[in-house]
Amino acid sequence: MKFEEKFIAFVDVLGFKSMVEASEAGTGMTLPEIVECLSKLGTREDEDKILRRGATICPGSMCIEKNLNFRITQISDCVIVSSEVSPAGLINLVSHCWGAVIELLVRGIMCRGYITRGAIYHQDGQVIGSGYQRAYAREAGVCAFKLEADERGTPFVEIDEEVCRFVDEETDSCVKEMFSRMVKTEDGTTALFPFKRLSHSFIIAGFGRTFDAEKEKEANNNVRKQLLALKERVMYYVDHTNTRAVAKAKHYLRALDEQLTVCDMTDDMISKLCAPLPLRRL
Incomplete structure (x- = not known):
């Protein structure tokens, strides 16, 4: 011992x-x-x-x-x-x-x-x-x-x-x-x-794989729904009469909001990937 x-x-x-x-x-x-x-x-x-x-x-x-x-x-x-x-x-x-x-x-x-x-x-x-x-x-x-x-x-x-x-x-x-x-x-x-894990990643294209923008947006939106549900869940278990507890919850809410911003950025990226290329003038 x-x-x-x-x-x-x-x-x-x-x-x-x-x-x-x-x-x-x-x-x-x-x-x-x-x-x-x-x-x-x-x-x-x-x-x-x-x-x-x-x-x-x-x-x-x-x-x-x-x-x-x-x-x-x-x-x-x-x-x-x-x-x-x-x-x-x-x-x-x-x-x-x-x-x-x-x-x-x-x-x-x-x-x-x-x-x-x-x-x-x-x-x-x-x-x-x-x-x-x-x-x-x-x-x-x-x-x-x-x-x-x-x-x-x-x-x-x-x-x-x-x-x-x-x-x-x-x-x-x-x-x-x-x-x-x-x-x-x-x-x-x-x-x-752990909030880093709460995001959607995707592969643009590769051998034997076709990029499906709508499918990727749907998956990203599912992550968004999970994040919003988590925000509700965190606040549900917080004692709202305890100011210190509410202050602690704000940290989680801020981190979850940051991941929601990532979801918005991901949607924007997918939309840009699907946009037609501008015509070049000769």
Whole structure:
């Protein structure tokens, strides 16, 4: 039994108290629905999958142990995840947290957390160590993508500078690419940013493929409908009497609005691709 140097994540569901109160009053989610949502933070099955099979993201990346010393402990509305200090260990921990955040996002539920590196003992549900304490303490003060200069507690999973530096100094192209897909950096602060996934991409044309503008516009409009539905869902679970909760929701609404703008830009691009070429005068 000993402390180990590991990458550590602490992720917490926001607005859980109001969610439970609404459930008990019969005006919100049912208890089974809440339990199902919390399972998205991570389960024993998720842990066992990596312990048995190894890395699921960048499986060819360097690791110390095949099982990445990967641990997940979910307690009520939060989860602690840890992995060995290796390229494969980090990207699989980040991927797990990113997946949990987006699974809850599509249900209209906001999360906040912190990913760091430090000492931890993480076995059989026991979580002890200064690294875990750091992740836990920093979660409440997350300031990623803040709208006000002194704003703290924004609804994102922030990533410690030391962890970002580990990726910057890494030469593994898979790790660097996958990390860039799952995060966003603004004003020197990096955090998980699942909203990137909420967009429609398409191939203009290729061997054996015909570009169908109407089909692509329809697919893009389906994404638009999903984004609008998500905005409604996020606000549905927010306690409107709590000004801090409403302020946190504005961050998600802003990000979703940005993706709606991307939808408009995509429609415009498709229309331009279909426009007839101007006649050239000889």
